[in-house]
Structure formats: C-alpha cells, structure tokens
Amino acid sequence: RYFHFCKLPGRVMGIRLLRFTSVVIIVLLLVAGALTALLPSIKDDKMPNLKREPKAPSQPALDAFTLIMQTYNRTDLLLKLLNHYQAIPHLHKVIVVWNNVGEKVPEDTWNSLGPHPVPVVFKVQTVNRMRNRLQNFPELETKAVLMMDDDTLVSAHDLAFAFSVWQQFPEQIVGFVPRKHISTPSGIYTYGSFELQSPGSGNGDQYSMVLIGAAFFHSGYLEDFQKQPEAVYALIDETQNCDDIAMNFLVAKNTGKSSGVFVKPVDIRNLEKDTNSGYSGMWHRAEHLLQRSYCVNKLVNIYDGMPLKYSNIMISQFGFPNYANHKNKM
Amino acid sequence: RYFHFCKLPGRVMGIRLLRFTSVVIIVLLLVAGALTALLPSIKDDKMPNLKREPKAPSQPALDAFTLIMQTYNRTDLLLKLLNHYQAIPHLHKVIVVWNNVGEKVPEDTWNSLGPHPVPVVFKVQTVNRMRNRLQNFPELETKAVLMMDDDTLVSAHDLAFAFSVWQQFPEQIVGFVPRKHISTPSGIYTYGSFELQSPGSGNGDQYSMVLIGAAFFHSGYLEDFQKQPEAVYALIDETQNCDDIAMNFLVAKNTGKSSGVFVKPVDIRNLEKDTNSGYSGMWHRAEHLLQRSYCVNKLVNIYDGMPLKYSNIMISQFGFPNYANHKNKM
Numbered sequence: 001r002y003f004h005f006c007k008l009p010g011r012v013m014g015i016r017l018l019r020f021t022s023v024v025i026i027v028l029l030l031v032a033g034a035l036t037a038l039l040p041s042i043k044d045d046k047m048p049n050l051k052r053e054p055k056a057p058s059q060p061a062l063d064a065f066t067l068i069m070q071t072y073n074r075t076d077l078l079l080k081l082l083n084h085y086q087a088i089p090h091l092h093k094v095i096v097v098w099n100n101v102g103e104k105v106p107e108d109t110w111n112s113l114g115p116h117p118v119p120v121v122f123k124v125q126t127v128n129r130m131r132n133r134l135q136n137f138p139e140l141e142t143k144a145v146l147m148m149d150d151d152t153l154v155s156a157h158d159l160a161f162a163f164s165v166w167q168q169f170p171e172q173i174v175g176f177v178p179r180k181h182i183s184t185p186s187g188i189y190t191y192g193s194f195e196l197q198s199p200g201s202g203n204g205d206q207y208s209m210v211l212i213g214a215a216f217f218h219s220g221y222l223e224d225f226q227k228q229p230e231a232v233y234a235l236i237d238e239t240q241n242c243d244d245i246a247m248n249f250l251v252a253k254n255t256g257k258s259s260g261v262f263v264k265p266v267d268i269r270n271l272e273k274d275t276n277s278g279y280s281g282m283w284h285r286a287e288h289l290l291q292r293s294y295c296v297n298k299l300v301n302i303y304d305g306m307p308l309k310y311s312n313i314m315i316s317q318f319g320f321p322n323y324a325n326h327k328n329k330m
Numbered sequence: 331r332y333f334h335f336c337k338l339p340g341r342v343m344g345i346r347l348l349r350f351t352s353v354v355i356i357v358l359l360l361v362a363g364a365l366t367a368l369l370p371s372i373k374d375d376k377m378p379n380l381k382r383e384p385k386a387p388s389q390p391a392l393d394a395f396t397l398i399m400q401t402y403n404r405t406d407l408l409l410k411l412l413n414h415y416q417a418i419p420h421l422h423k424v425i426v427v428w429n430n431v432g433e434k435v436p437e438d439t440w441n442s443l444g445p446h447p448v449p450v451v452f453k454v455q456t457v458n459r460m461r462n463r464l465q466n467f468p469e470l471e472t473k474a475v476l477m478m479d480d481d482t483l484v485s486a487h488d489l490a491f492a493f494s495v496w497q498q499f500p501e502q503i504v505g506f507v508p509r510k511h512i513s514t515p516s517g518i519y520t521y522g523s524f525e526l527q528s529p530g531s532g533n534g535d536q537y538s539m540v541l542i543g544a545a546f547f548h549s550g551y552l553e554d555f556q557k558q559p560e561a562v563y564a565l566i567d568e569t570q571n572c573d574d575i576a577m578n579f580l581v582a583k584n585t586g587k588s589s590g591v592f593v594k595p596v597d598i599r600n601l602e603k604d605t606n607s608g609y610s611g612m613w614h615r616a617e618h619l620l621q622r623s624y625c626v627n628k629l630v631n632i633y634d635g636m637p638l639k640y641s642n643i644m645i646s647q648f649g650f651p652n653y654a655n656h657k658n659k660m
Contacts, residue, residue: 157533157534160533161534161642164642165643168643178648178656194649194653194656194657198649203487203490203650204487204491204647204648204649204650204651205648205649205650205653206648206649207648262648262656264646264656265658268658311648312491312494312647312648312649312650313495313498313645313648314645314646314647314648314655314656315643315644315645316594316644316645316646317534317642317644318508318534318535318536318537318592318641318642318643318644319524319528319534319535319536319642320533320534320535320642321534323524323535325644326508326524326592326594326644327524328595328598
C-alpha cells in the first residue's frame, strides 16, 4: 500500500510524512541525549575534581597523631623541620606553638609554598612560657600527640615505629630520650642520665622518665595537665624548665606504672648548631641540671610522694635496618 | 659467829659446813648452767642449721618459675646445664622430662652431689615423644614456666631480665628465638626466619612465633594444650616436630595478639657440638624446615584459619652490659 503513496492526495501524504519525520527526529534526539550523558566529562588542567574534594570523614582519632612543636627564636630550624615532619606517615595535623611574642607567624611563607600534605596551625602566644605547649588545644582531633622540640630531627622510620609502639602502650609516654631520678640516703632526689648510679643492683641501668621533647603520648594527658595544683605551674614558670618532669609525674600517678616506654632511636639528631639565630637552647644554662633535680624534689613535695617508677625495657624495631640487629650464635 | 665454828661440836659444824658447801655448789651449778645456755651452739662443718631449715611457705606461684627441660641422648649436656640453671634467680624447681626410654635417670648422681639450691624432679617417659614436655605436670607450682632445650645455654642475666619481661606480658610467650611464617600468592604458607621476605612493606622484618625451646610462658597453657584437637597431637607425633608451632597457634588464638614477645639475648649458646653422645638434634634432619612449613599449613587446616599475628617489637635490657647500648648523638 505504501508503494503507491504518490497516488494519494498531496495533503494526506504531507501529514504522514510530517509525522514520520517528527518521529525520526525525536528518536535521533533521544539517542543523542543518551550518548551525551554517557560521555566522560571534560578534564581541566588542574588536579582532577576527585582529589580536591574533601575526604569522606574518616577516623583520624585512632590511627593518626598530631605533632605539637613549640618554637622560640629558631624559625629557620622550625621551617626545616616542618618540611621533614609534614611527610611522616599517619600525621594528621601540625600545631606550632609560637613563643616569639610580638613577631608575626610565618603563615604567608607557609601558604605561598603550598600545597602541603597536612594542615598546620600557628598558635600565637602572648607570653613566652615553657608550658605553653601543654595547653589542651581545641584543634587537637587525634588521640595521640607527638611532641617534638624545635631543634630535634627524628627519622620517619623511627617515628612510624614509635607510633606503632605507642598504640600498644597508649597510657604511657613512648619516646626516644630516657632519664632517671635516684634516691640518696638523705631522702633527697637527684635527676640525671646514665652517669648516675643505677638504682638497681648493678645489673644494667633503669630509667624513670621519658622526656616529652621527642615522644608520643595520649592527648588526654593535656586535658589532665590543666587540672594540676597551681604550685606545679608556678614551678614550671619559675624555672622555665621541668614541664616534662611534671608530665612524667602526672602519668606515673595516673597509671601506677612507669611513666614512659623507651624506644631506642636509630636516627635522632640535634640541629641546634645549625641555626642562624645563635640561640642555643635552655639546656645549655649552667644551672639546667641542678634545676631539674630541684624540680624533682619540689614535685615530690607538691604531690606528697614519689610516683615515678623504674623500667629497664628498651624497645627496638626487629630487623631494621637489617637482620643483623637480632642475629646470634644459635 | 662463823669465825668460831671450830669450837662447835663436830656434828653441828659438819651439818653447817655441809649446808654451806651445798649452797655454794648449787649456786655454782646454776651459774654454769646459765653460762652454758648463753654460749653459741657449736658450728659443724656443713651449712648452718638456719639455712637448712625449709623456708616458711612463701608465694612461689607469682615471683618464681619452673624450668622444664626435656632430654634425649645428651645426659652430659643435661647435667652441665643443670649445674648452670639450678642457680638462676627466682627458679622454684626443675622438671626434667626423661625421654631416654628404658634408661635409668641420673637421680643417684644428682643426689650424691647435693645439696642443691632447688629440687629437681625426673619424669620418666614411656615413649620418646617430642610433646612429652607439654604435659600438665602435677609438680608444677608456679604460674610461669621456663622451657629450655637440653642443648641451649642462656646466661643468668638474660633469664632474669626475660622473666621480668614475662611478668609484664604474662599472656604471651616471652623468649629468645623469633620465627615467622609468610603467605604466598597461592595461599600456602612457608615457615622461616630472617631469610624469608618480610611480611611488611620493606620496613624492617616481623616475627609471628617465639620458639618455646628458650622461653617463658604461662603454665596455664600446658593445661590448655591438653584440650586441643586430636589432629594436633597426631601431627606432632607424625613429625616429631612442631610442638612449638602448635603452642604459638594456641596462644595466638587465645589472646588475639601476637603469640610471642622477642627478647634479644646478650648471651645464648648452643652446646650440641659439645656432647659426647654424638647426637646432634632434630633440626639437622634434611626435611626439618620443610616439615615445619608443612605443619603450619596443617595447623591452619585444623584450626580453620591462620591465628598467628606479626610483631616487630624487640626488647633489650636498658644499659646492660653498659650504657653504650642506648647512647646516641643527642
């Protein structure tokens, strides 16, 4: 019947043709629309959208840590160390405690050299105090804190390992610098390191503190630190020293165990001689060690007892850098 | 009046004299008796009575351990090692598992060379089986067991330290010989030591077992071992091997953690070349290591899964033998 359409009157054929072509056009448009929807979106020159989208909220609290680094008069070392520490595995954020009162934070420099792997927050301080770093910073989101002095460089391997050790001993200060106190017949304590007589019976040494200038500890202890007797703050402010000894007292009292776990560092360096500032750190003061013994005795007074406990456990990373670190004649 | 006694009649004087001398004699005897009582008792040539009295019943269970040493065909090494181990601090008792079927225990020799610091019990076995040492011996009174192979000499310092470490990790096998398993793409496991690829990402090595031939563990695990599937005993008996791998599976399943904690020994020696017997130990058999891989896979089958977990924690004694073991450039 369709072969004979030319015989039909013009008007009828026109309408049929119109319908037919309309249908064809509509079908073609639908197909084109479907194809367009399936095409990949045009990529731009910058990083793909996917990476710039904020990550789905993960759980930073448990498997990451926050670096807290207090700094005074060594901005060159600070920036050098930030370049190193910003890349440590499992680092969530850096909090810089800016003790350079009246001086501008290097935020513009930092931002102009971005992007950075992690956010850095500069906390401007109004007074240059040693205990500024022990505030309970609202920016802290992780359970773990890594506290570092602004002249100390610890290798990424050491930090990754020590963090894994902290996760097994979360109540304690897990770090790289052990110290001890000893008792003397008079009952007066002295603070020191290996050069002091061992508290035990000549069978190796013991430590009773792990310094917080290169250590992991639970962020909850910063909260606890805010609730200490006023005399503790007065002592730290008077000496501009001993905040770390006070933290060890706090932790020991809290756990009834030794306050720290010593992890032997493979690569730890003190950069203070590398600074342009000429500033060489509090521990060079003549009275530094005597002050620390003084602090131990004052704290025993304040806390009405000696809570520090001894340990002789030294932890190293099995087979790192190689198996020689554990081979024996067997 | 007494000056005139010679004037009195003989009888009267005799009686008075008699009384007088009696009194004098009695007084002298009393004085002598008092002096005798105050004299120190005569020391004999052997150890003073005080030391040979049995100690007041203390609490051996918590701060002492029992040494269990299985022995086969190396009685000369056994006796040499007993002389050494009998003097380890905190040792409560020694249990010798006598696998020399049909041969008399050297009890007479042992007794004739007494006294000894601790009691030794010889457990005669009827069949020479590797797993004989994993019985729940009724003589066991302590929470801790020290298990040693009969050719292994570990220094007293190492043992005293490792015991103190076990007290901090009582659920785990704390010892001196770490081993691991690795997974291969086929899902088949292989057993080995440092020569195998690290299970991690090239960042040091890991271990997943601590061998019980030189280790401390909780005596409760001997009780648990009696309740394992029959197939486990059959496997150990078939191979005369792998009892230690089975124990690691047991502990790992029990704790959900790594079965062992490795303590790096300062002085550990294998004495097998020193034996007169010419017997050189199971691990020299050609198929020994292949057998242990076989055991790992069989045990995964029996326990329906791989419970072993990795650890890279290596523990050493702080400042022993001297501070050089922890000093650094800081």
